[in-house]
Amino acid sequence: MNHLIAPSVLAADFANLQRDITMVNESEADWFHIDIMDGVFVPNISFGFPVLEAIRKYAGKPLDVHLMITDPDRYLEAFAKAGASVITVHYEACPHLHRTIAAIKDLGCKAGVALNPHTPVHLLEDIIQDVDLVLIMSVNPGFGGQKFIQRTFEKIRTLKLMAAERNNSLLVEVDGGVNLSNAGKLLSCGANVLVAGNFVFTANDPKSVISDLKNLTPGLIGV
Numbered sequence: 001m002n003h004l005i006a007p008s009v010l011a012a013d014f015a016n017l018q019r020d021i022t023m024v025n026e027s028e029a030d031w032f033h034i035d036i037m038d039g040v041f042v043p044n045i046s047f048g049f050p051v052l053e054a055i056r057k058y059a060g061k062p063l064d065v066h067l068m069i070t071d072p073d074r075y076l077e078a079f080a081k082a083g084a085s086v087i088t089v090h091y092e093a094c095p096h097l098h099r100t101i102a103a104i105k106d107l108g109c110k111a112g113v114a115l116n117p118h119t120p121v122h123l124l125e126d127i128i129q130d131v132d133l134v135l136i137m138s139v140n141p142g143f144g145g146q147k148f149i150q151r152t153f154e155k156i157r158t159l160k161l162m163a164a165e166r167n168n169s170l171l172v173e174v175d176g177g178v179n180l181s182n183a184g185k186l187l188s189c190g191a192n193v194l195v196a197g198n199f200v201f202t203a204n205d206p207k208s209v210i211s212d213l214k215n216l217t218p219g220l221i222g223v
């Protein structure tokens, strides 16, 4: 499949949110990446349902909702109702992950599981066949604009090997510090969804940055 680009709205200008949403609508991006942070699972609070509903009102592309919250089961239905197409929960926040993934699918959404940088890919061995997406965090979650962790490349390769045996259609998403100097290598390691926040929204020409990420050939840049 061609890879997907998901600009992270956390890096948008919230005083000009409609303008930034329109920019993403008009760009070659595929999804809106929406970071929900509760100040408990991660040391930051982002935004909740009123903002998500405002984004949904103008967004012309699927909402890829990344829940950095404890006990996400409490809110799955509300996020589905608020317009999420993909709901990703953290492995580290879900004691009954199999049940949580089933609940997301029952709501008609794609189900994803995210791994913090310290969480090994092999822990997904008994769930990888049940998820639509694995999100590999390439920074510690909680903030945009952090430095990409190099170990991520190897994690994606390992995940890809596991997926080849157990889930060929798995979406492999990478999030944190993604830019044009690491994106080509991420694609060649097996990533097929790139999240980018600051690299897109602080650019002089965000649409052309999105286009550059979308039209990358795996491995040609940043290997």
Ligand SMILES: O=C(CO)[C@@H](O)[C@H](O)COP(=O)(O)O
Pocket: 008, 010, 011, 033, 035, 066, 139, 140, 141, 142, 143, 144, 145, 146, 175, 176, 177, 178, 195, 196, 197, 198, 199
């Ligand atoms: O989930 C997160 C941070 O916790 C990310 O989605 C960031 O929002 C990505 O931002 P950049 O690192 O690309 O600026």
